[in-house]
Amino acid sequence: MSLSSPRTSPSARPPSRVFITGVGVISSLGLGKEEFFDALEQGKSGISNVESFDPSALGREHAGEVKNFRPRDHLTAAESRRMGRCSAMALAAARLAMKDAALTPDQIRGPRTAVVIGTTMGEAGLLEKLEHAWITRGNGAIKRSLIPKYGSTLLPIHIARAMGAEGMVLTLPGACAAGNYAIGFAADLIRSGRADVVVTGAAELLQELQFSGFVRLAAMALDRCQPFDLNRQGLILGEGAGLLILESEAHMMKRDARPQAEVGGYGLSCDAYHITRPREDAAGSIAAMRHAIETSGLTPADIDFVNAHGTGTRANDLAEARVMRDVFGVRPVPISSVKSMIGHCMGASSALEAVSCVMTIERGVYPPTIGYETPDPECPVALVANVARCGKADVVVNNSLAFGGYNAVTCFARPGVLPPPRNRRRSAAPALAT
Amino acid sequence: MIPLLVTGLGVVSPVGIGREAFFASMAAPRLLQTEALYPAETFDAAMYPNATIAEVRGFDPAKYLGDKGLRTLDRLTKLLVVAARLAMHDAGFKKDNVYVQGSADRIGLCCSNAYGSLEAITELDRVATLEDARYINPAKFPNTVANSAAGYVSIWEDIRALNVSVSDGNCGALDAVACADVFFDTDRADAILVGGGEAMSEALYLAFHSLGALEDGTRLGEGAALIVVEPAEQAQSRGARVMAEIIGYGTAFKGPSTESPLVHASSDAMERAIQFALADAEIEPSAIDVVASSLSGVRAFDDAELAGIRRVLGEGVCVAAPKMVLGETLGASGAMGMAAALAWLEGAAAPAPLVAHCSKQGRELGGPRPERVRTVLVTSMGFYGNASAVVMRRPDLGTESPNGDARSTS
Numbered sequence: 001m002s003l004s005s006p007r008t009s010p011s012a013r014p015p016s017r018v019f020i021t022g023v024g025v026i027s028s029l030g031l032g033k034e035e036f037f038d039a040l041e042q043g044k045s046g047i048s049n050v051e052s053f054d055p056s057a058l059g060r061e062h063a064g065e066v067k068n069f070r071p072r073d074h075l076t077a078a079e080s081r082r083m084g085r086c087s088a089m090a091l092a093a094a095r096l097a098m099k100d101a102a103l104t105p106d107q108i109r110g111p112r113t114a115v116v117i118g119t120t121m122g123e124a125g126l127l128e129k130l131e132h133a134w135i136t137r138g139n140g141a142i143k144r145s146l147i148p149k150y151g152s153t154l155l156p157i158h159i160a161r162a163m164g165a166e167g168m169v170l171t172l173p174g175a176c177a178a179g180n181y182a183i184g185f186a187a188d189l190i191r192s193g194r195a196d197v198v199v200t201g202a203a204e205l206l207q208e209l210q211f212s213g214f215v216r217l218a219a220m221a222l223d224r225c226q227p228f229d230l231n232r233q234g235l236i237l238g239e240g241a242g243l244l245i246l247e248s249e250a251h252m253m254k255r256d257a258r259p260q261a262e263v264g265g266y267g268l269s270c271d272a273y274h275i276t277r278p279r280e281d282a283a284g285s286i287a288a289m290r291h292a293i294e295t296s297g298l299t300p301a302d303i304d305f306v307n308a309h310g311t312g313t314r315a316n317d318l319a320e321a322r323v324m325r326d327v328f329g330v331r332p333v334p335i336s337s338v339k340s341m342i343g344h345c346m347g348a349s350s351a352l353e354a355v356s357c358v359m360t361i362e363r364g365v366y367p368p369t370i371g372y373e374t375p376d377p378e379c380p381v382a383l384v385a386n387v388a389r390c391g392k393a394d395v396v397v398n399n400s401l402a403f404g405g406y407n408a409v410t411c412f413a414r415p416g417v418l419p420p421p422r423n424r425r426r427s428a429a430p431a432l433a434t
Numbered sequence: 435m436i437p438l439l440v441t442g443l444g445v446v447s448p449v450g451i452g453r454e455a456f457f458a459s460m461a462a463p464r465l466l467q468t469e470a471l472y473p474a475e476t477f478d479a480a481m482y483p484n485a486t487i488a489e490v491r492g493f494d495p496a497k498y499l500g501d502k503g504l505r506t507l508d509r510l511t512k513l514l515v516v517a518a519r520l521a522m523h524d525a526g527f528k529k530d531n532v533y534v535q536g537s538a539d540r541i542g543l544c545c546s547n548a549y550g551s552l553e554a555i556t557e558l559d560r561v562a563t564l565e566d567a568r569y570i571n572p573a574k575f576p577n578t579v580a581n582s583a584a585g586y587v588s589i590w591e592d593i594r595a596l597n598v599s600v601s602d603g604n605c606g607a608l609d610a611v612a613c614a615d616v617f618f619d620t621d622r623a624d625a626i627l628v629g630g631g632e633a634m635s636e637a638l639y640l641a642f643h644s645l646g647a648l649e650d651g652t653r654l655g656e657g658a659a660l661i662v663v664e665p666a667e668q669a670q671s672r673g674a675r676v677m678a679e680i681i682g683y684g685t686a687f688k689g690p691s692t693e694s695p696l697v698h699a700s701s702d703a704m705e706r707a708i709q710f711a712l713a714d715a716e717i718e719p720s721a722i723d724v725v726a727s728s729l730s731g732v733r734a735f736d737d738a739e740l741a742g743i744r745r746v747l748g749e750g751v752c753v754a755a756p757k758m759v760l761g762e763t764l765g766a767s768g769a770m771g772m773a774a775a776l777a778w779l780e781g782a783a784a785p786a787p788l789v790a791h792c793s794k795q796g797r798e799l800g801g802p803r804p805e806r807v808r809t810v811l812v813t814s815m816g817f818y819g820n821a822s823a824v825v826m827r828r829p830d831l832g833t834e835s836p837n838g839d840a841r842s843t844s
Contacts (some may be wrong), residue, residue: 058567078693111686111706120579121550122601131559131637139481139640147641148697148817151549152580153603157818161689166706169687169820170609171601173550173580181598188616209558212567213575268622270597272538272588275576284594287539295620403576404585406597 015191015421019252019259020412022101022245023355024093026203028064028238028342032096036352037359039341040367041388046342047224047236053208058215062223064238064343065206079162084123084149086241087158090203093241094159097199101245102257109164114195115156116170116186118178118202120347120403122152125205159199159243167195176309176344177400178202179242179351180408184266186246191421196251202351203241210346211237217276219313225344227310227337227369228317228383230376235311238343242351244358261358262418264395264411265295271405278319278401285319285399285407286326292397292409293327297419300328304391305366307353307398308381310337311344316401321379323399332382334391340370350400350408357396357412364393435615435714437679439669439829441625442525442662444517445773448488448655448761451498452520460774460783463759466653467731476509476553476656477636486648488655488761489634499590506573508554509656510633511583514545517658518587521627525662526674533592535672542596542623544613545584545660546606546630548765552637554578583631595623604728605685605814605822606630607659607768612683612822614663624668629769631658642762652731655761659769661776678779682717682825684710689819696818699735703821704742708811711823712746719747722825723804724778724785726771726812729755730762739815747811752804754785768814768822775810775826 025032028046029039039046046064055061066089071080074092083091098104127150133141156169168189174181179202186200214220214237221233252259267288273279293300308320324335338356339345345352356367365388372385394417398410445452449459466488475492479485495504495512498519504512522528527536554577558570576582581599588597596617600610607630614626632638634656642654669676686706690698712719725743729736743753756774757763763770777783784803808831812824 076693082694082696111710120581122580127555128559130641131556132563134637134640135556135560135563139644142640142644144644147645150641151603152601153548153606153816154818157687157820160687161819164689166687166703168609168612168685169602173547173599173601175579175581175585185598185613185616188620192616192619194616208567209555209562209570209578212562212570213558213572213578216568216570216572216575218572268596268598268617270543270585270588270594272592272594275582275585275589291622402581403579404581404597404599405588406581406585 016193017249017421018187018190018246018263019249019415020244020261020263020358021247021252021257021259022097022103023358024096024100024243025352025355026066026069026089026093027240027352028066033100033355033359037356040338040356041365043368043370043387044341045370052206055211058212060215060220060222062236063206064236064345066240083158084126086123086203086205087155089241090117090155090243091158091162093201093243094199097243097245103245105164107255108197111166112196113165114167114189114198115160115165116172116182116198116200117155118172118174118182118347118351119152119155120173120175120178120204121210122155123150124207124210126150128207128209155203163199165199174406174408175402175404176346177350177402177406177408178347179349179354180398180400180410183244183354183410184408187263190246190248196248198246199243200246201243202348204239204346204348206237206239221312224371225312225340226371227308227312227340228376228379228381229372230374232312232317234313236343238345240345240348240352242348242355244354259415261361261412262415264413264418265292266411267291267409269407273405276403277315282319282322284405285323285401288407288409289323289327289397289399292411296411297422298395302395303333303397304393305360305396306333306335307357307396308335308337309399309401310339312339317379320399321381324381334366334384335381336367336369336384338367350398354398354410357398360393360396361412361414364390366391435682437666437681438615438663439666439676440661440678440680440776441664441669441674441676442521443773443776444521444524445659446490446513446517447657447770448490449759453524456773457777457782460777465758466761467651476634482643485639486653487634487639488653490657507586508551508577510551510631511586513633513658514583514587514631515590517660518591518627521660521662522591536625538592538594540595540624541593542617542626543584543587543593544598544600544610544626544628546600546610546765547583548601548603548606548632549638550580551577551583551633553633553635556635556637602820603816604764604767605816605820606765608812608814608822608824609685611680611824618665625662625664627660628663629660630766632656632764632766647732650731650733653761655763657763657766657770659766659773661772676829677776679827679829680824681827682711682715684708684714685822687820698819699738699815700819700821701738701741703819704739704813704815705745707821707823708742708746711825715825721809722747722751722811723807723809724752724754726775726810727753727755728757728767728771728814730757735815739813743813752785752802768812771812772824772826775812778807778810779826779828
């Protein structure tokens with residue numbers, strides 16, 4: 001199908017390799033990939049007291065809140081007026097990624113560039129403002145100009161407009177796995193010849209109703225997130241944006257750009273089990289990880305490091321430990337959760353963690369899981385505990401699970417490591433006549 | 435593209451629930467603008483005299499799903515789960531809610547929604563604002579998350595291959611078709627339920643009412659529609675009944691030429707989306723018998739969409755406006771357009787009355803009623819410069835070309 005412009009002989013063309021040529025980050029640990037990963041490498045925590053609202057009555061006051069982000073440092077005045085904070089973080093991260101890729105909008109303008117963004121709730125902060133005015137002061141108090149700015153649909157629209165992209169604009173609201181949904185789908189758009197460049201990733205905002213909801217679900221820890229620890233108390237929320245520039249091999253070579261990593265396959269599945277809890281047997285999550293590895297043309301023996309979803313909730317970490325045992329057997333594949341440092345950034349988390357995976361490949365460093373004190377015998381994983389570690393990082397897997405039973409796993413590799421992508425396109429069978 | 439076959443439809447709409455009821459209503463469409471106004475059922479509309487709403491009146495999900503487990507589900511979820519259940523049965527995958535063909539691990543869902551469950555968000559916001567955030571109901575909190583309704587569809591219908599939530603405003607349900615095509619390309623599923631849902635709520639109505647978007651006669655609607663699509667070999671292998679083929683898709687985005695506006699109707703984007711869809715389908719503009727447009731009564735958007743359609747298909751093409759019968763269902767609207775197209779392609783209904791109505795609004799849409807609908811272009815116009823289009827065709831029009839691809843004979 002023609003997502004942006006018609007393909008020629010789609011079934012005859014071998015699938016293109018897809019490379020990441022730039023990444024951009026807005027996070028509680030800093031802006032830009034170097035600041036972000038330097039802090040992760042050093043085991044710094046971005047978790048602090050929440051300042052954007054008063055959560056004290058809820059008995060929880062900490063989050064990975066982004067405190068040093070000023071939209072006007074990255075956006076024009078008109079752009080700042082047009083969009084809410086979530087979109088602003090997304091656009092700022094997209095600009096950082098463009099700069100990192102040494103790309104200018106002139107080079108990607110037109111219908112062969114798509115924008116695919118993940119999020120859980122998009123501009124939830126704007127909706128909160130509208131609802132608060134309406135609930136407390138009635139219909140007349142609603143600020144009309146805010147209404148069109150609400151909607152997760154807008155995240156890729158704002159980016160496409162700023163970049164001159166005229167292909168597909170799509171939001172994939174895949175909850176806490178949204179970033180991986182977006183990156184995987186974006187890679188498929190390029191692989192199948194439907195786009196040359198995709199600006200992708202995810203963004204999420206820390207917002208009061210979501211914060212309250214996680215507290216009411218008894219899923220939030222008091223002040224720190226300790227994935228895989230015996231005494232883990234739950235998650236700590238966060239916010240931010242992680243954006244990546246994905247390019248076809250031909251587009252990248254034409255402009256003589258440097259690939260930072262290759263995007264391998266990805267796996268999707270749905271538990272169809274419970275709206276918030278993963279399956280106890282982790283069958284869906286296992287299937288997604290196996291599929292990500294297989295569609296990369298690899299076997300589990302090829303995987304060097306796993307970026308865990310690692311939320312620090314009892315159910316998640318147990319399920320993930322089961323996935324590691326099932327997929328990798330007795331081999332102790334290093335695994336770590338950066339949520340111990342930046343919190344659970346919901347829809348943005350797997351995109352921010354994809355950036356971390358790219359940096360792991362670039363630097364050969366596994367970021368640590370901080371706050372790890374007591375091993376949990378039910379989670380016997382080869383955790384990179386408390387201190388970063390150097391290691392082989394040719395192929396890295398990025399795991400994510402989400403509300404709704406959503407599972408999505410992506411795979412990234414050092415350029416030159418992956419086999420050529422296979423053409424899995426279905427056969428062109430004749431249509432049925434009734 | 436390699437055609438995808440449509441083998442089932444599940445629809446919950448203001449004019450009927452289920453394929454047969456929906457097709458019957460489309461055969462004798464009653465224009466919303468001439469329909470009597472009913473009191474809103476989904477919220478207290480006392481503050482909104484003459485509220486222009488197209489609700490699924492008398493919707494009783496228990497009739498389809500049983501009584502158990504519905505208490506904490508929001509309206510969006512119930513609309514979508516019922517549509518999915520009907521689609522799974524219509525396609526022959528299930529009988530009495532038990533799989534009789536296919537398997538859960540190979541059936542997926544690509545589901546569009548534009549605004550989430552505003553009903554659920556408002557309910558929790560009211561508690562948090564007027565009482566205390568400590569009192570919000572944790573069982574209802576998941577409903578506030580954008581993919582919650584789609585997640586419940588998987589749980590209720592046991593759909594596991596993949597579950598992908600899509601948001602692109604009014605274009606989302608057509609984009610979901612493109613997502614499914616990508617997922618078939620990569621062999622992720624044997625069949626995918628594709629479409630979308632949108633639920634009425636006071637917050638949704640108030641937003642459009644406040645913006646003056648309902649002043650030209652647009653009726654805000656709700657509903658859910660899911661079509662079952664399969665690659666030909668899958669449908670053939672299980673002997674499925676084929677309702678139509680999807681043979682092309684296109685999308686485009688075009689921002690405004692000036693900095694300030696956010697809301698933006700782009701005839702250029704519509705024109706390009708249609709051009710790309712026709713090229714993808716490998717058909718000429720003259721092959722299109724009728725356009726299932728997204729004309730809804732909002733003048734600027736209708737004018738831009740018509741301009742884009744006419745630039746590609748000419749002045750004489752027959753343009754229908756299903757939203758004049760079904761209401762503006764936003765994230766579900768592309769799926770409703772495809773459902774209407776199925777009714778026309780199956781010969782169960784003719785699009786002509788819709789054309790007549792649009793003309794009443796001062797728009798001369800031209801195009802005589804086609805005697806036989808063979809190929810339909812479904813269009814969706816977004817609020818921000820986005821547009822998408824899908825080409826659907828009667829299944830008996832596909833012929834085998836020398837290289838094995840299905841080509842149009844039109």
